[in-house]
Amino acid sequence: MEVFNVGILGFGFMGKMHAYGYKTIPLYYGGLPWKTKLCGVCTSSPATAQIAKETMDFDFATVNPDDIINREDIHIINVCTPNIYHKDVIIKALKAGKHIYCDKPLAINYEEAQEIVKVMKENKDKGSVCQVVFQNRFFPATLKAKELIEEGRLGNVLTFRASYLHSGSVDPIKPIGWKQDKDIGGGGVLLDLGSHILDLIYYLLGEYRSVFAKTQVLYPKRPDKKGVWIDISAEDAVYMVVKMKNNGIGTIEASKIATGTDDELRFEIHGDKGALRFNLMNPNYLEFYDNTAPEGPYGGMRGFTRIECVQRYPKPGGAFPSPKASIGWMRAHVHCLYSFLDSVYNKKQAYPSFEDGAYIQYVMEKAYESDEKQCLMEI
Numbered sequence: 001m002e003v004f005n006v007g008i009l010g011f012g013f014m015g016k017m018h019a020y021g022y023k024t025i026p027l028y029y030g031g032l033p034w035k036t037k038l039c040g041v042c043t044s045s046p047a048t049a050q051i052a053k054e055t056m057d058f059d060f061a062t063v064n065p066d067d068i069i070n071r072e073d074i075h076i077i078n079v080c081t082p083n084i085y086h087k088d089v090i091i092k093a094l095k096a097g098k099h100i101y102c103d104k105p106l107a108i109n110y111e112e113a114q115e116i117v118k119v120m121k122e123n124k125d126k127g128s129v130c131q132v133v134f135q136n137r138f139f140p141a142t143l144k145a146k147e148l149i150e151e152g153r154l155g156n157v158l159t160f161r162a163s164y165l166h167s168g169s170v171d172p173i174k175p176i177g178w179k180q181d182k183d184i185g186g187g188g189v190l191l192d193l194g195s196h197i198l199d200l201i202y203y204l205l206g207e208y209r210s211v212f213a214k215t216q217v218l219y220p221k222r223p224d225k226k227g228v229w230i231d232i233s234a235e236d237a238v239y240m241v242v243k244m245k246n247n248g249i250g251t252i253e254a255s256k257i258a259t260g261t262d263d264e265l266r267f268e269i270h271g272d273k274g275a276l277r278f279n280l281m282n283p284n285y286l287e288f289y290d291n292t293a294p295e296g297p298y299g300g301m302r303g304f305t306r307i308e309c310v311q312r313y314p315k316p317g318g319a320f321p322s323p324k325a326s327i328g329w330m331r332a333h334v335h336c337l338y339s340f341l342d343s344v345y346n347k348k349q350a351y352p353s354f355e356d357g358a359y360i361q362y363v364m365e366k367a368y369e370s371d372e373k374q375c376l377m378e379i
Contacts, residue, residue, distance in 0.1 A: 007068035010080035011052035097126035106357030108186025113358035131350035132357035135336040140309035141286040155273030160250035162267040164193040165258035188234030194254035213367035
């Protein structure tokens with residue numbers, strides 16, 4: 001059995017989530033010809049590095065990413081650091097011939113994303129398999145939505161609306177984290193939540209043609225973790241009107257100031273033959289409206305059908321837990337990671353690719369440009 005040794009850079013919330021994925025994949029997917037081993041972990045301080053090592057039983061911990069990237073016995077570099085640090089470690093890992101699993105966004109801006117893709121192509125002979133973590137593609141419900149669209153069940157896409165809503169930044173005295181620091185994150189909610197919903201619509205409907213965007217900073221000053229009030233430039237919300245190359249027109253919103261929401265990613269897509277609805281807070285179901293079904297007295301057979309997607313992944317997934325058991329947020333992360341590892345083992349292109357990640361970076365940059373110039377931007 002082939003063993004892939006893994007080094008994780010960063011062990012905050014996402015680092016823990018990815019480590020959970022590596023540990024639990026053997027439970028979710030039986031009979032695999034490969035397995036993974038958590039070898040090294042890197043954090044910004046010796047104390048947190050040691051805690052991470054003991055928590056997940058890594059072989060070693062370090063505060064220097066090179067200690068992991070330069071190890072010949074580590075095959076996979078898992079990038080979970082703040083955005084500003086992505087480019088340098090990815091480029092080092094590419095030159096070292098490592099496989100790379102990088103949390104979104106790929107970088108802090110399109111220029112850095114282009115540089116990453118350029119180095120990846122220059123080192124393609126080293127066989128690195130690379131994937132960006134846009135895990136919302138990997139729910140059975142969103143995979144089913146993709147299948148229905150590709151089968152033509154929606155016909156021509158006419159309109160859509162999509163959003164990713166949180167409420168964590170409504171409190172004016174809540175200390176900010178690095179995602180509210182534009183110098184570290186490269187932006188605000190657009191790069192954080194917006195990248196997810198932009199990618200999901202890209203995955204379902206294809207490339208964008210134009211974007212008109214408006215950002216919002218709710219409070220001009222917020223406290224940092226030391227209680228010092230600082231100027232805020234990273235946006236709390238972004239609102240976009242977009243047109244797709246398939247001529248569909250829609251709205252896309254990302255917000256951390258949507259009072260009353262928790263982790264609400266949702267979309268509605270309307271075509272001339274059918275429609276789809278999905279909400280991450282009810283991830284077990286995809287709703288499908290068949291506009292070709294006959295009408296009749298009392299409604300005929302038309303109406304939204306709630307498809308029981310639940311945990312019905314194709315083999316080797318779908319056996320544990322029961323395919324009828326309710327699904328949760330972490331399960332899509334695990335299937336996203338499984339897809340990457342299966343690509344590593346089979347030496348094939350992984351998706352979402354680094355090119356996909358760079359494309360979403362480009363769209364976000366055009367959205368920021370639209371907000372700055374207050375005009376429609378062609379993509």
